[in-house]
Amino acid sequence: MSTTSTCVPASADADCKATQRTEAPLVLLGDEAVARGACDAGITAAYAYPGTPSTEILEYVMAQTGGRGRPIARWCANEKTAYEEAMGVAFAGKRALVAMKHVGLNVAADPFMNSALVSVHGGLVLAVADDPGMHSSQNEQDSRWYADFARIICLEPANQQEAYEMTREAFDLSERFRIPVMIRLVTRLAHSRAVVRVSEPRGENAAKMAPDISSWILLPSNAKRQWRDLLNKQPALSDYTLESAHNRLDLIEAERSFGVITTGIARNYLLENLDDLAIRPSHLHIGAYPLPLDKVRVLADHVKTLLVLEEGYPIVERLLRGIRHGQLLILGKETGEVPAAGELTPDIVRQALGLTSHRGVDLPTLDLPSRPPQLCSGCPHGDSYDALKKALLGFESPVVTSDIGCYTLGALPPYSAIQTCVCMGASVSMATGAAEAGCYPVLAVIGDSTFVHSGVTPLMDAVSANTDMTLIILDNETVAMTGGQPSLLPTSRLAGLILGLGIDPDHFQVISAHRRDTEKNAEIIRREIAHRGLSVIIAVRECIETAKKRKRG
Amino acid sequence: MKYDIVLAGVGGQGVLSVSALIAKSAMKEGLFVKQSEVHGMAQRGGAVSAHLRISDRPVASDLIPYGTASMILSMEPLEALRYLSYLGVNGTVVTSTDPVDNIPDYPRMEQILVAIRSLPHSATIDAERLARESGSVQAINMVLAGAASGLLPIKVETMQESIRELFGRKGEKVVQTNLRAFETGRQAAAC
Numbered sequence: 001m002s003t004t005s006t007c008v009p010a011s012a013d014a015d016c017k018a019t020q021r022t023e024a025p026l027v028l029l030g031d032e033a034v035a036r037g038a039c040d041a042g043i044t045a046a047y048a049y050p051g052t053p054s055t056e057i058l059e060y061v062m063a064q065t066g067g068r069g070r071p072i073a074r075w076c077a078n079e080k081t082a083y084e085e086a087m088g089v090a091f092a093g094k095r096a097l098v099a100m101k102h103v104g105l106n107v108a109a110d111p112f113m114n115s116a117l118v119s120v121h122g123g124l125v126l127a128v129a130d131d132p133g134m135h136s137s138q139n140e141q142d143s144r145w146y147a148d149f150a151r152i153i154c155l156e157p158a159n160q161q162e163a164y165e166m167t168r169e170a171f172d173l174s175e176r177f178r179i180p181v182m183i184r185l186v187t188r189l190a191h192s193r194a195v196v197r198v199s200e201p202r203g204e205n206a207a208k209m210a211p212d213i214s215s216w217i218l219l220p221s222n223a224k225r226q227w228r229d230l231l232n233k234q235p236a237l238s239d240y241t242l243e244s245a246h247n248r249l250d251l252i253e254a255e256r257s258f259g260v261i262t263t264g265i266a267r268n269y270l271l272e273n274l275d276d277l278a279i280r281p282s283h284l285h286i287g288a289y290p291l292p293l294d295k296v297r298v299l300a301d302h303v304k305t306l307l308v309l310e311e312g313y314p315i316v317e318r319l320l321r322g323i324r325h326g327q328l329l330i331l332g333k334e335t336g337e338v339p340a341a342g343e344l345t346p347d348i349v350r351q352a353l354g355l356t357s358h359r360g361v362d363l364p365t366l367d368l369p370s371r372p373p374q375l376c377s378g379c380p381h382g383d384s385y386d387a388l389k390k391a392l393l394g395f396e397s398p399v400v401t402s403d404i405g406c407y408t409l410g411a412l413p414p415y416s417a418i419q420t421c422v423c424m425g426a427s428v429s430m431a432t433g434a435a436e437a438g439c440y441p442v443l444a445v446i447g448d449s450t451f452v453h454s455g456v457t458p459l460m461d462a463v464s465a466n467t468d469m470t471l472i473i474l475d476n477e478t479v480a481m482t483g484g485q486p487s488l489l490p491t492s493r494l495a496g497l498i499l500g501l502g503i504d505p506d507h508f509q510v511i512s513a514h515r516r517d518t519e520k521n522a523e524i525i526r527r528e529i530a531h532r533g534l535s536v537i538i539a540v541r542e543c544i545e546t547a548k549k550r551k552r553g
Numbered sequence: 554m555k556y557d558i559v560l561a562g563v564g565g566q567g568v569l570s571v572s573a574l575i576a577k578s579a580m581k582e583g584l585f586v587k588q589s590e591v592h593g594m595a596q597r598g599g600a601v602s603a604h605l606r607i608s609d610r611p612v613a614s615d616l617i618p619y620g621t622a623s624m625i626l627s628m629e630p631l632e633a634l635r636y637l638s639y640l641g642v643n644g645t646v647v648t649s650t651d652p653v654d655n656i657p658d659y660p661r662m663e664q665i666l667v668a669i670r671s672l673p674h675s676a677t678i679d680a681e682r683l684a685r686e687s688g689s690v691q692a693i694n695m696v697l698a699g700a701a702s703g704l705l706p707i708k709v710e711t712m713q714e715s716i717r718e719l720f721g722r723k724g725e726k727v728v729q730t731n732l733r734a735f736e737t738g739r740q741a742a743a744c
C-alpha cells in the first residue's frame with residue numbers, strides 16, 4: 001500500500017474508493033495533474049494565492065494532505081509571500097511548489113527574479129497559469145517572458161499527462177541546475193480533464209541547509225558572482241532543452257515548402273487538423289525553454305514558409321524574425337495569420353493552416369442577448385452598493401475606485417457603482433492619488449481578502465497623509481470569486497489591524513451589509529464622506545454561497 | 554468513433570455535473586475522453602458551457618471545432634442556441650424548455666422554441682416538471698442527461714452505475730431521485 005491515497009477531491013469526480021496508485025488511472029484537470037506531479041515528486045510544502053485558472057492546484061494538494069498534514073498546503077496573503085515561503089523551504093533543502101495565476105507573478109516578480117540568482121538545492125517549482133482570452137483576468141500577459149527574463153527553464157505541457165510528468169521532472173531540473181523552474185499552463189489545459197497515469201511517488205528530501213550560504217545573501221559582491229554563475233549556466237540549460245524529448249522535431253524529408261512550430265497546447269490544435277492537410281508539414285514542437293535553437297535552425301533551413309502557433313504572446317515568432325531573412329517566410333501573430341489577441345482554438349489554427357472551418361447548422365435569425373455573470377441574489381455586496389449609491393446621491397462627480405473580486409460586478413448594471421478595477425489593492429492607492437488630485441468625494445471599495453493581499457500597504461500611505469477619502473472594505477469573510485477559500489484575517493481581527501495602522505477611531509465604522517440596514521448604512525457613509533480626512537468602513541456579511549456550503553457541512 | 558458534446562446552461566444549473574457524469578461513463582466503457590470546463594466565476598447566473606469529447610482514439614484538442622459537434626445538451630433553451638456554430642449538420646440539440654429569465658432582454662419564449670424546433674434534429678424536454686415529479690427540481694440536469702442518453706455511444710446501464718457512484722455519498726434517497734429523473738428524461742426523449 002502506498003503512503004498517499006489516490007483519491008481525487010470530490011470536485012474531480014473520480015473513484016474515491018481506496019484504490020492503490022498502480023490501479024485505475026486518475027482523471028485530472030491540468031491544474032490537478034501539476035499538483036499530483038508535485039506531490040509525487042516529494043514536495044514538503046505548497047503555497048499559493050487563489051486565482052483563476054490556477055486555484056485548483058493548491059486545492060488538490062490540500063485534498064491530498066488529508067489528515068496527515070503532509071505535504072503542507074497553504075493559502076497565503078499574496079503571491080509574493082507564497083513565493084518567499086516556498087523559497088524558505090528550498091533554502092532548507094526540501095522541495096516546494098508555489099502556484100499562482102499569471103498576474104500573480106507580477107506581485108511575486110521580486111522574489112521570482114532574485115530566486116534565479118540564488119543557488120537552489122531543494123527543488124523550487126513555480127506553476128503559473130496564464131489566461132489567454134481573459135476568461136477571468138484583466139490581461140493576457142505571457143509568463144514565458146518572465147522565465148526568459150529570469151534566465152531559467154520553463155516547461156510548457158500540452159496535455160494533462162505532460163503536466164504531471166513535467167512537474168515531476170521540474171523538481172529534478174531545479175536541483176540539477178540549482179535554479180527555480182517554471183511550469184506554464186494556460187486556461188484550456190488548467191481546466192480540462194483527462195486520464196493521467198501516475199508513477200511511483202518519491203519521498204521528501206532530508207533537511208539540508210544551503211551548502212553555500214553566501215549564494216543566498218545577495219549583497220552586490222555575492223550577487224555579481226551569482227549573476228555570472230547564472231549566465232554561465234545558460235549553455236547547459238540550452239543543451240538540456242536541445243536534448244529534451246519535450247522539444248521534438250519531425251522533419252519530413254520530401255516536404256521542403258512548409259513547416260510548423262507549435263508550443264504547448266497549440267500542438268493539440270495542429271493534430272486536430274492534420275488529417276485534413278494535403279501535405280504533412282515538418283513540425284517542431286517546443287515544450288521546454290530556453291528555445292532549442294539548433295532544432296529551430298534545422299527546421300528553418302529545411303522549409304520556405306514557417307507557421308508559428310503559440311498560446312499567448314508571439315515569443316518564439318519574434319525570436320525567429322530575421323532568421324534567413326528574405327528566404328524564409330515566418331507566419332504567425334505578427335503577420336496576421338493568427339489573431340494577436342485571445343486564445344487559440346482548433347478553428348483559428350485550421351484557418352492559419354489554410355483550411356476552411358466546417359460549416360455547422362445555420363443560426364436561426366434571432367439576436368441572442370448576452371448573459372454576463374451577476375452577483376448571486378442576496379449577495380451582501382449588492383446591499384453595500386445600494387447603500388453606497390444612496391450616500392452619493394446629490395454629488396456631482398464622486399470618484400469610486402474598486403478592485404478585484406465578485407464585487408467588481410458592481411461595475412455593471414443595475415449598480416454601475418464603481419469606476420476602476422486595475423490590479424490587486426489599487427483601489428486604495430488610486431483613491432489616495434485621486435483625492436490628492438483634488439477630487440471629492442473619493443471612495444475606495446475593496447474586498448477583505450484583496451485588502452489583505454495588497455490593500456494594507458497603501459492604506460499606510462493614506463494614514464500617514466490623512467488623505468481625504470473613505471475606504472469601504474466589503475468583508476464577506478471569504479475569498480468568494482475563486483470558490484470560497486478561507487480569508488486569512490477573520491472579521492474579528494480585521495478591525496484590530498486597521499485601528500493598529502493609526503486610523504482615527506471616530507472615523508472607523510463597522511456596518512452590517514443587510515438590505516434592512518441600507519438607509520442607516522447610507523447615512524454612515526454620508527457622514528464619513530463629510531469628514532475631510534481618512535475614514536474606514538467595514539461592511540460585514542458572509543458570502544451567501546460560503547454560508548450555504550458551511551450549513552451543508 | 555467520435556462524439557463531441559457542447560454542454561450549456563446558466564451558472565448553478567449543474568452543467569459540469571452532467572459533463573462529469575457522461576465523461577465518467579464513457580471512460581468506464583474504455584473510451585478516450587477530454588472534458589473542458591469554464592471555472593472561476595463563483596457568482597451565479599452567467600452563461601456556462603463545457604466541451605466534452607468522447608472517442609475510441611486519443612483526443613488531441615480540448616476544444617471542439619466549429620460545425621462538428623454531435624450534440625448540444627442544454628439546461629436552458631436560450632443557451633441551447635448560443636453554441637449552434639459548433640453543431641455538425643447531423644447533430645442534435647437536446648434542451649430543457651424552462652427559461653432562466655435573469656436578463657432584461659430575454660427573447661419571447663415562442664421565438665426561442667420556434668428557432669430550436671426549426672433545427673434538423675432537436676428534442677425539447679419539459680425538464681423542470683419531470684424533475685419535480687421525480688422528487689427534486691434540482692435534478693433538471695439528470696432529466697436532461699437521461700434525455701440525451703439514447704443518442705450517446707454509452708450503455709444506459711453504465712450511466713446508471715455512474716449516477717449511483719456520483720451521488721452515493723449523499724445517501725440512497727438522493728441516488729434514487731436522480732435515477733428516477735434520469736429515467737423520466739430517457740422516456741420523454743423516446744416518445
Ligand code: SF4
Binds near residue numbers: 406476480
Ligand atoms: S459568491 Fe458570494 S460574494 Fe460572490 S456574488 Fe455570490 S454571494 Fe456575492
